[in-house]
Amino acid sequence: MERPLTQHIHSESSPLNLKEYQQVGGYAGVQKALKEMTPAEITNLVKTSNLLGRGGAGFPTGVKWSLVPMDKEEPKYLVCNADEMEPGTFKDRYLLEGNPHQLIAGMIIAAYAIQAQTAYIFLRWAYKKAEAELRKAIAEAYAAGLLGKNILGTGYNLEMNVHSSAGRYICGEETALLNSLEGKRAIPRTKPPFPAISGLFGKPTVVNNVETLCWISHIVENGADWFKGLSLTETGGTKVFGISGKVKKPGLWELPLGTTIREILEVHAGGMLEGYGFRGLLPGGASTDFLIEEHLDVKMDFSTVGAVGSRMGTGTMIILDDKTCPVAFLHNVEKFFALESCGFCTPCREGLPWVVKILEAIENGNGRMEHLDILKQQTKYMGPGNTFCAHAPGAAEPLQSGLNYFHDDFVSHINNKKCPWKS
Amino acid sequence: MLSEEEKTEIQKETGQYPYPSAACIDALKIVQHHRGWVSDESVKDIAQFLHMSNEDVEGVATFYSRIYRRPVGRNVILLCDGISCMIMGYESIYEHISKKLGISFGQTTADNRYTLLPISCLGDCDHTPSMMINNDHFNQLTFEKVDEILENYK
Numbered sequence A: 001m002e003r004p005l006t007q008h009i010h011s012e013s014s015p016l017n018l019k020e021y022q023q024v025g026g027y028a029g030v031q032k033a034l035k036e037m038t039p040a041e042i043t044n045l046v047k048t049s050n051l052l053g054r055g056g057a058g059f060p061t062g063v064k065w066s067l068v069p070m071d072k073e074e075p076k077y078l079v080c081n082a083d084e085m086e087p088g089t090f091k092d093r094y095l096l097e098g099n100p101h102q103l104i105a106g107m108i109i110a111a112y113a114i115q116a117q118t119a120y121i122f123l124r125w126a127y128k129k130a131e132a133e134l135r136k137a138i139a140e141a142y143a144a145g146l147l148g149k150n151i152l153g154t155g156y157n158l159e160m161n162v163h164s165s166a167g168r169y170i171c172g173e174e175t176a177l178l179n180s181l182e183g184k185r186a187i188p189r190t191k192p193p194f195p196a197i198s199g200l201f202g203k204p205t206v207v208n209n210v211e212t213l214c215w216i217s218h219i220v221e222n223g224a225d226w227f228k229g230l231s232l233t234e235t236g237g238t239k240v241f242g243i244s245g246k247v248k249k250p251g252l253w254e255l256p257l258g259t260t261i262r263e264i265l266e267v268h269a270g271g272m273l274e275g276y277g278f279r280g281l282l283p284g285g286a287s288t289d290f291l292i293e294e295h296l297d298v299k300m301d302f303s304t305v306g307a308v309g310s311r312m313g314t315g316t317m318i319i320l321d322d323k324t325c326p327v328a329f330l331h332n333v334e335k336f337f338a339l340e341s342c343g344f345c346t347p348c349r350e351g352l353p354w355v356v357k358i359l360e361a362i363e364n365g366n367g368r369m370e371h372l373d374i375l376k377q378q379t380k381y382m383g384p385g386n387t388f389c390a391h392a393p394g395a396a397e398p399l400q401s402g403l404n405y406f407h408d409d410f411v412s413h414i415n416n417k418k419c420p421w422k423s
Numbered sequence B: 001m002l003s004e005e006e007k008t009e010i011q012k013e014t015g016q017y018p019y020p021s022a023a024c025i026d027a028l029k030i031v032q033h034h035r036g037w038v039s040d041e042s043v044k045d046i047a048q049f050l051h052m053s054n055e056d057v058e059g060v061a062t063f064y065s066r067i068y069r070r071p072v073g074r075n076v077i078l079l080c081d082g083i084s085c086m087i088m089g090y091e092s093i094y095e096h097i098s099k100k101l102g103i104s105f106g107q108t109t110a111d112n113r114y115t116l117l118p119i120s121c122l123g124d125c126d127h128t129p130s131m132m133i134n135n136d137h138f139n140q141l142t143f144e145k146v147d148e149i150l151e152n153y154k
C-alpha cells in the first residue's frame, strides 16, 4: 500500500534535509512543473485529480485555484493554513515536523500555478518544533535557488515567509486568518468576495491546508490517475487519519480514503483499551457530529460520512468511551467553542455561553427537562446560514447529535439530579 | 520606550509585509519576548512605531490569547484542557499542579516563579495529557513526571 505523504517520515529521527529529500526524489515535481508546465496546465491537472481540500470542508482544490484572475499583473498570495487548533486534531503537526520540504515543494508549485510572488505559512503558535524545522528547510531551499529570485533559472520569483500566530482557534477560518496576517483582530470577513478574488491585502489569495499542499508535488510527478487510484472511493488520494481517546494505540496512519471507521479503530488503533467500551466518536475533530456503533462500517470519505449525517472534517477521530460522561464531554467541547468565538454574531457570542451554562447545570445535577429544548433550539440558531462563519455551525454539530444519541444520559442526569459517572 | 533591539527586530518583521501595521502581532510578540508581557506603555510605543492608533493596537493585543496584558511569572505553564486530554484525565494533573503550587488557572505563585494557564489542544492528542512550559512541550504526564519537569524551571 502506498503512503506518499508519510513514506519519508520517521517519528524517531529528524526530518530529511534538502539533499536527503532530493536523493529520494523530492522536488522532482517542482522541476517538472516550473520547467515543463504552464500554470493553467497545473491547475487543470489538480482539478482532474479531484483533490479535495484536507482542512475540513473538502472543497475541490483545482476549482479554488481556477477562480484566481490570471489576466492581470498584480500581487497575488498563496497562504498555507497551518493553524491546526481543532481539538483532537494533530495531523498537520506530524506532516510539518516530519517532512517540511514536502510542504515547501507543494507550495512552490501551487504558488506558480496562480502566479503568486509571495507565500505565507500561517503557523499555530504552539508548534515550536514545526517552526524550527520549517525555517531551517526554507533557508535550505533559498540557498539552493528553489526560492527567491529566478527559481531554477525559469524567471519565476517566490518569497516564502513563516508567520507564527498568537493563539485563537478562529485564526484557522480562512478569512479571519487573512485579517490576522494583516496584523488585525482575527474576525471572519463576509463572502463574497472570496479570497481568490480579494484576499490578503485585498489581492487574489489562495488559502490551502497543509495536507492539501503536501499533495501537489506528488500529483504533478505521478499524474491524476495515480492519485485517484490511491483511494477506495471516488475522491482521490490517501488521508492521514488519527484516533485519540481510550484506545490501545492512539496515533496517526496514512490510509486510502474510504477505509472504514471500524478498520481504523480496531486494526490500526488496536481497539478499545481493556475495560473500556465504545459509545461513539467524532469523526473529524470537535466540530463534527457524533457517530455511533451502527456507523462503524461507514467509509471515511467526505461524501460517505456526510451521508450518515456527520462530516469527515479533519479525519482525526475522538473516541467517547463508556467511562466518560457524554454530558461532560459536550460541556468541555462547547466551552472551547464559547471561549474561541470571535464575538461577531449573536447566536455564537450569546448562544454558546448559554449552552455552556446549561450543560454545566445538567452535569452538576441542576438540570431541568426544559433545558433540553433550549439546547436543541440553540443548535438551530447556531446552524448554517445564521452566522458569518462556520464556527457556530461547527459548535452545533456535536451538540445536536449528542442530544440525539445520548438522550437517555441527559435524562438520567436530570431525573437523578447527578452525573452517573461521578461517585 | 522600545529598546533598540526591539526596534530592530520589529523593523525586520515589517519587511515581510506591504505596510508596517501588518507587523502589529509580530511587534507584540517581540515586546512580550523581551519583557514577559505587554504593558499599557508598550502598547502606546508599538502604536507610535507602526503608525497606528493606541486603540487599534490594544484591540489586537487583547484579542489574542497568547499576548499577555498582565504580568506573568518567570515560567508560564500551559496545561491542555482540550477534549482528548479531558478523556485521558487532565483534571487530576490540574489538581496536582494546583495543589503543589497553591495556584488555580490564571494565577501566579507568590515567588513569581510560575503562572498557570489553560490552553486547548496542543496537537499531542495521541500522547495525552500534555502541557507546555514556556516553549517546551511535555506529554503523557503523570504526577511524578510533572514534579520532575517543574523542578527544571527556576
Ligand SMILES: Cc1cc2nc3c(=O)[nH]c(=O)nc-3n(C[C@H](O)[C@H](O)[C@H](O)COP(=O)(O)O)c2cc1C
Binding pocket: A052, A053, A054, A055, A056, A057, A058, A059, A061, A081, A082, A083, A084, A085, A086, A169, A170, A171, A172, A173, A174, A175, A207, A208, A209, A210, A212, A213, A389, A390, A391, A394
Ligand atoms: C472556526 C474554523 C477554524 C478552522 N481552522 C482551520 C485550521 O486550523 N486549518 C485548516 O486548514 N483549516 C481550518 N478551517 C477551514 C478553513 O476555513 C479553510 O476551509 C481551509 O483552510 C481551506 O483549505 P483546504 O481547501 O485545503 O481544505 C477552519 C474553519 C473554521 C470555520
Ligand code: SF4
Binding pocket: A170, A187, A188, A340, A341, A342, A343, A344, A345, A346, A348, A349, A387, A388, A389, A390, A391, A392, A393
Ligand atoms: S460564527 Fe462565531 S466565530 Fe464565526 S464570525 Fe460569527 S461570532 Fe465570529
